[in-house]
Amino acid sequence: MASSSLRSLAPSPLYPTPSPARFERLLWTWERLRELNIEGYRTSSAVPASTWLVQIHWADSRRCGRSVGRGTTCSPFVTQATAMLYSSAQEDPYAPVLADGRPLPIVFSHAANSVLNPKHRHHQDLMARYGMSLSVNEWPRPIVFFNMGYAVEPTQMRRGDAVHIDWMNGGGHAVFCWDVHLNERGEVDAFQYVSSNGSMSNGGDGGGISVGGTSRGAGGFIGRKDGAYSALKTPLFVDDEAYVREGAWVTWDDEVAGKPLPHLRCPAKSLPKRVRRVSVARFHGIDPSQIPLFAMGEDQPGQGILRDRIQPETQPSVDGKTEPTARPELSPKTIQRRLKLLHLVGWLKADVGKVDGKIGAKTTAAVLEFQRAQGLRRDGKVGRITAARLEAVFRSACDAPAAKKYLSPKKPGGLRFAAVDWQDEARLYFRQGVARSGEAVEIILCGEDLPQRTLLLQLYAPDSERPISGGDVELDVLGGRASVRVELPTLFSDTRIVARVRDFELETAAPLLVLAS
Numbered sequence: 001m002a003s004s005s006l007r008s009l010a011p012s013p014l015y016p017t018p019s020p021a022r023f024e025r026l027l028w029t030w031e032r033l034r035e036l037n038i039e040g041y042r043t044s045s046a047v048p049a050s051t052w053l054v055q056i057h058w059a060d061s062r063r064c065g066r067s068v069g070r071g072t073t074c075s076p077f078v079t080q081a082t083a084m085l086y087s088s089a090q091e092d093p094y095a096p097v098l099a100d101g102r103p104l105p106i107v108f109s110h111a112a113n114s115v116l117n118p119k120h121r122h123h124q125d126l127m128a129r130y131g132m133s134l135s136v137n138e139w140p141r142p143i144v145f146f147n148m149g150y151a152v153e154p155t156q157m158r159r160g161d162a163v164h165i166d167w168m169n170g171g172g173h174a175v176f177c178w179d180v181h182l183n184e185r186g187e188v189d190a191f192q193y194v195s196s197n198g199s200m201s202n203g204g205d206g207g208g209i210s211v212g213g214t215s216r217g218a219g220g221f222i223g224r225k226d227g228a229y230s231a232l233k234t235p236l237f238v239d240d241e242a243y244v245r246e247g248a249w250v251t252w253d254d255e256v257a258g259k260p261l262p263h264l265r266c267p268a269k270s271l272p273k274r275v276r277r278v279s280v281a282r283f284h285g286i287d288p289s290q291i292p293l294f295a296m297g298e299d300q301p302g303q304g305i306l307r308d309r310i311q312p313e314t315q316p317s318v319d320g321k322t323e324p325t326a327r328p329e330l331s332p333k334t335i336q337r338r339l340k341l342l343h344l345v346g347w348l349k350a351d352v353g354k355v356d357g358k359i360g361a362k363t364t365a366a367v368l369e370f371q372r373a374q375g376l377r378r379d380g381k382v383g384r385i386t387a388a389r390l391e392a393v394f395r396s397a398c399d400a401p402a403a404k405k406y407l408s409p410k411k412p413g414g415l416r417f418a419a420v421d422w423q424d425e426a427r428l429y430f431r432q433g434v435a436r437s438g439e440a441v442e443i444i445l446c447g448e449d450l451p452q453r454t455l456l457l458q459l460y461a462p463d464s465e466r467p468i469s470g471g472d473v474e475l476d477v478l479g480g481r482a483s484v485r486v487e488l489p490t491l492f493s494d495t496r497i498v499a500r501v502r503d504f505e506l507e508t509a510a511p512l513l514v515l516a517s
Helices: 023-036 074-085 107-112 122-132 141-146 241-246 304-309 332-344 361-374 382-400
Strands: 147-151 164-167 173-181 189-199 205-211 222-225 229-232 279-284 427-430 434-436 440-446 454-461 473-476 481-486 495-501 510-517
Touching: 023 074, 023 205, 023 229, 074 107, 074 173, 074 189, 107 122, 107 141, 141 147, 164 189, 173 241, 205 222, 222 382, 229 241, 332 361, 332 382, 361 382, 440 473, 454 481, 473 481
Parallel strands: 434 510
Antiparallel strands: 147 279, 164 173, 164 279, 173 189, 189 205, 222 229, 427 440, 440 481, 454 473, 454 495, 495 510
16 A cells, blocks of 8 residues: 655744645746756766756855756756746746745755755754754655645645655655556556656666656657757657556556556556555645546646646735635635535544535634644635645545545435536546447546536437437446446447536546447
């Protein structure tokens, strides 16, 4: 099973204000660093020495300059990407600044690169100044310490999350999540990653910044000419079936390692590699619900969906009194339902009382307790950051055995979801993008305020609006997610089918391609 050693971490009291980031900016940092990474995977012991591709200006006039060599390894890559993420500059030098207006100190880089040494006098001084212990001395722990993000269970990771991989041989790899595979419970059990990838031999060898498994030319993403590596596709970090097929998949689950991953939009050439452990943190301000699971058959690249749907960030004020609230994330009733369930399953002592959509003293007290437990700024308001954390914890609570009786559609009470306009934000999709005639496929519905009852699905051919034989399919909704397996008729082949919720204007955004058996 997965384990997250970040669960006990909380932001430093010196950094009470969350510092949000934007996913588009993170993608841009990967592209820019890839462009500069012409020597691929190279270490500080290489000739010439390689580590830093850009100049970074930290707090207190500390500097990291460009290395003579044009290569980098994993930890310097994720450190540089994060520094660029929190800088407004488009070219170096990059000066990362947190939400309260303070520059990010160089000790962030030391911790992210796992080089903090309490025997080093300068490191001693920095650790004492910032109240930092060696428990933060590994990526992505300093993300949580400086309140740039929060811990996420590996089973809930999504693209853009900061991840540390512990290999079975004792080595480690600092990466970002690229894409994920879901098991039958909707939990992540394997994933792909972005980092500087290669081997340590002879000062480093390999293509460098890439999706894991593609740094040496697989999929036609990275090429080498006259000794220089470069991206063969621009932009490089956009969804492509070749990533699903050619990229490396890793897992912490013995039941998944070494076996073909089911339900991918196209088969993966390599079997998932077993790792010992992963630790995950998510940047504040990045909404995972806006990033589709391309490998699982969702129809559009994550970059395009984010560009269309993400809202501009409202930065916290310099005095640290406000939380980003560019748009309301959850309705009052939804906030109360989420907190109510956490109370019922014993994860929260405060009870919101009646779910009536009125944010009164009880609801505010529950929000404050939740914020305190999660290490968030305690203002009693559900802004963007609190809402994102509440959603993540609520989804975990829905899987708790104690939650099932409270989520039963037959049980009356305050946890019933409103059946009004729920389809506006709901998503209906096939778990895989392609299947063969006669196979079973999974259809998934997820969203906020889903009606807690049985819905009827219709399958039809989009070109002719002709229904697929077999009648309606029943979809039992519990909580914020529901799924059903459907066996495809054998008479349809080399065609496309769409699923639609009867009596609602909701259907799968992308059709399922059905091939001959």
